[in-house]
Amino acid sequence: MVDLIKQRYIQLLALCLCGFFAVSGLFSQDNVSGQADTAPAAAGDAWIITIRGDIDPSMVTFVRRETRRAMREGVNFLIFEIDTFGGRVDSALQIxxxxxxxxxxxxxxxxxxxxxxxNSESMGISWSAGALIAFSCTEIYMAAGTSVGAVAPVTVVSGDTQGAGEKVVAAVRSQMAALAERNGYPVGIALAMVDYDVELWEVVVDGRTEALTLTELQRHERDGVKVERVAMISAPGKLLSLTSGDAYRYGLSAGIVDTQEALLERLGAAAVTAESLPGFTDTALSILTSAPVQAILIILGLVMIFLEINSPGFGIFGLVAILAFAGVFGSGFVLGRVGSLELILFLAGVGLLAAEIFLIPGFGVVGISGIVIIGLSLILSMQDFMIPRNDFEWILLGRNALVVCAGILAAITAIALIALMGPKIKIFDRLTLHSRITGTAGGPDPVSAGSSGIGDDYAGLVGKTGIAVTTLRPSGKAEIDGRTCMVETEGVFIESGTGVTVVRVLGNRVVVGSVR
Incomplete structure (x- = not known):
C-alpha cells in the first residue's frame, strides 16, 4: 500500500508540475500578446495602450507588459486610451x-x-478605477461627449453594491489627492470624485475659473483673497463626474481632442509606433482569474483528485485535476502571485490527504490538516502578499478566503455524494472492484473449499452481521460478533455506522458487504 501511495503521488507531482509549467508558459509575458504583437513596429515616438473593460489583475499584467515593450522601443509618448466603467481598486492602484x-x-x-x-468601439467614459488611472498620467485629454469621475469605492455583498467603509474611502481619497498634487490637477475635483461629503464650487479667482472645495473657498475668503462664487458644482451627498467641457474649463483636462491625429499634434508627437489592445490570451487570463471560475476549478480539481486516488492506474480523473489546478496556479504565476511556497504547500496538502485515505482509517487530524494546507496554498495563489498591510489587502484576503472556502466545502459535499451514490452510477464503475477473489496465496477460499486452515480464527465470522466502526473505502474497521477487526469490501464504499455482513474470509482477510 505504501508503495502504491508513493507511485501515485510521484505521478501526480510530476504531472501537476508539467501542467503548471504548460499553462504558465501559455500565458507567460513573452507569449501573452495583444493585437500589437501581430504587426511590426513603425517609425514613431508614440505608443497607444488601450485600457478597455473591467480593471482587474489581468489588466495590470497587460499594462505592465505593453509599457515595457514601448520603453524598449524608446518612444517618448505613452498614450493610455481609457474606456471603462471601473473595476478593482487594488488593480487600479497597481496600474x-x-x-x-x-x-x-x-x-x-x-x-x-x-x-x-x-468612437464607434468605445463608450467614452473613464469612471471609477479608470479615473484613478487617468489622474496618474501627466496630462489628460478628452474627446467631445466623454466623461470622467465617480471614483467612490464600493463593495459587493450578496449581489448588492454598497459603499465601502470610511477607511477604504479615506485611503482612495488621499491617493487621488496625492495624484492630483503630483500632476498639477485641481485637488478639489479629485476629492469630490471620491467623497460624497465634499462640497465643490465653481469660483473666479483673479479672473481665472477654478473648482474649489467649500473648505478651500472659505480659507481664501478668510485670507482676504478676492473670490467670486459662480455656482455649486457638486453638492454634499453627490459624487462628481465631469464632462469633457467641464473638465477642460476647470483645468483637469489639457484639451478636447477627437482624433488620434489631433492628439499627436497637440502633444508634438511624430507618429504612432504601435497600438496595443488586450488579445485573446489576455481575455482568457481575465476569465481564468475571476472568482467564479477559480471556485469552479477548485471544486473540479479536488473532486478529480479524490476520484483519481481511489481508482486504479492513472486516467481521465487525474488529467482533469491537473488541468484544473494548473489553471489556478499557472494563471497566478503569470500575475506574479505564485512561487515555490504555494506549490510546496499544495503538494504537501495533497500528500496528507492521500495518506489519510490509504493509510489511516477514518478521517482525522491528518486529513483536516491536508485540506487546510491546500486551502492556504490556494488563497496565497490569488494574492501577491502573505500578510495584509492595509485595508485593501484585508478586503482582498477576505474575498479570496471566501472563494476558496466555498470551493472546498462544495468539493467535500460533492465527494460525499459520490462516495454514497458512486457505486450506483455507471460512470463510476471503474471505482468499484467487480472481480471476485476465490482464493489466496495460502490456498482456496475457506468458505467455498470447506477448509478451516489459515482462516480458522475468522472462518466462524462468515454470515455474521455487525457495524462498520470506520468508513470502509474499501478497508477499515468493523465490530462483528462482539469483536473489532480489520475488514474490507468488494470495492464499494460503506459509511461508518452502517450494518455489514461477512460474506467470506480469505485467509486473514474478512470481506464484508452492506446489510440488505
Missing part, C-alpha cells in the same frame, strides 16, 4: 503606481498621457 514609476526618470523620459476617446 497607477506603475505609471507614476516610469515618469520623469533618467532611464525613462516617457511622458504618460491619458486619453478618454469617443
Amino acid at each position: 497607477a503606481s506603475f505609471i507614476m514609476s516610469i515618469q520623469g526618470t533618467d532611464d525613462s523620459p516617457i511622458r504618460p498621457v491619458a486619453w478618454v476617446n469617443n
Whole structure:
C-alpha cells in the first residue's frame, strides 16, 4: 500500500508540475500578446495602450507588459486610451503606481498621457478605477461627449453594491489627492470624485475659473483673497463626474481632442509606433482569474483528485485535476502571485490527504490538516502578499478566503455524494472492484473449499452481521460478533455506522458487504 501511495503521488507531482509549467508558459509575458504583437513596429515616438473593460489583475499584467515593450522601443509618448466603467481598486492602484514609476526618470523620459476617446468601439467614459488611472498620467485629454469621475469605492455583498467603509474611502481619497498634487490637477475635483461629503464650487479667482472645495473657498475668503462664487458644482451627498467641457474649463483636462491625429499634434508627437489592445490570451487570463471560475476549478480539481486516488492506474480523473489546478496556479504565476511556497504547500496538502485515505482509517487530524494546507496554498495563489498591510489587502484576503472556502466545502459535499451514490452510477464503475477473489496465496477460499486452515480464527465470522466502526473505502474497521477487526469490501464504499455482513474470509482477510 505504501508503495502504491508513493507511485501515485510521484505521478501526480510530476504531472501537476508539467501542467503548471504548460499553462504558465501559455500565458507567460513573452507569449501573452495583444493585437500589437501581430504587426511590426513603425517609425514613431508614440505608443497607444488601450485600457478597455473591467480593471482587474489581468489588466495590470497587460499594462505592465505593453509599457515595457514601448520603453524598449524608446518612444517618448505613452498614450493610455481609457474606456471603462471601473473595476478593482487594488488593480487600479497597481496600474497607477506603475505609471507614476516610469515618469520623469533618467532611464525613462516617457511622458504618460491619458486619453478618454469617443468612437464607434468605445463608450467614452473613464469612471471609477479608470479615473484613478487617468489622474496618474501627466496630462489628460478628452474627446467631445466623454466623461470622467465617480471614483467612490464600493463593495459587493450578496449581489448588492454598497459603499465601502470610511477607511477604504479615506485611503482612495488621499491617493487621488496625492495624484492630483503630483500632476498639477485641481485637488478639489479629485476629492469630490471620491467623497460624497465634499462640497465643490465653481469660483473666479483673479479672473481665472477654478473648482474649489467649500473648505478651500472659505480659507481664501478668510485670507482676504478676492473670490467670486459662480455656482455649486457638486453638492454634499453627490459624487462628481465631469464632462469633457467641464473638465477642460476647470483645468483637469489639457484639451478636447477627437482624433488620434489631433492628439499627436497637440502633444508634438511624430507618429504612432504601435497600438496595443488586450488579445485573446489576455481575455482568457481575465476569465481564468475571476472568482467564479477559480471556485469552479477548485471544486473540479479536488473532486478529480479524490476520484483519481481511489481508482486504479492513472486516467481521465487525474488529467482533469491537473488541468484544473494548473489553471489556478499557472494563471497566478503569470500575475506574479505564485512561487515555490504555494506549490510546496499544495503538494504537501495533497500528500496528507492521500495518506489519510490509504493509510489511516477514518478521517482525522491528518486529513483536516491536508485540506487546510491546500486551502492556504490556494488563497496565497490569488494574492501577491502573505500578510495584509492595509485595508485593501484585508478586503482582498477576505474575498479570496471566501472563494476558496466555498470551493472546498462544495468539493467535500460533492465527494460525499459520490462516495454514497458512486457505486450506483455507471460512470463510476471503474471505482468499484467487480472481480471476485476465490482464493489466496495460502490456498482456496475457506468458505467455498470447506477448509478451516489459515482462516480458522475468522472462518466462524462468515454470515455474521455487525457495524462498520470506520468508513470502509474499501478497508477499515468493523465490530462483528462482539469483536473489532480489520475488514474490507468488494470495492464499494460503506459509511461508518452502517450494518455489514461477512460474506467470506480469505485467509486473514474478512470481506464484508452492506446489510440488505
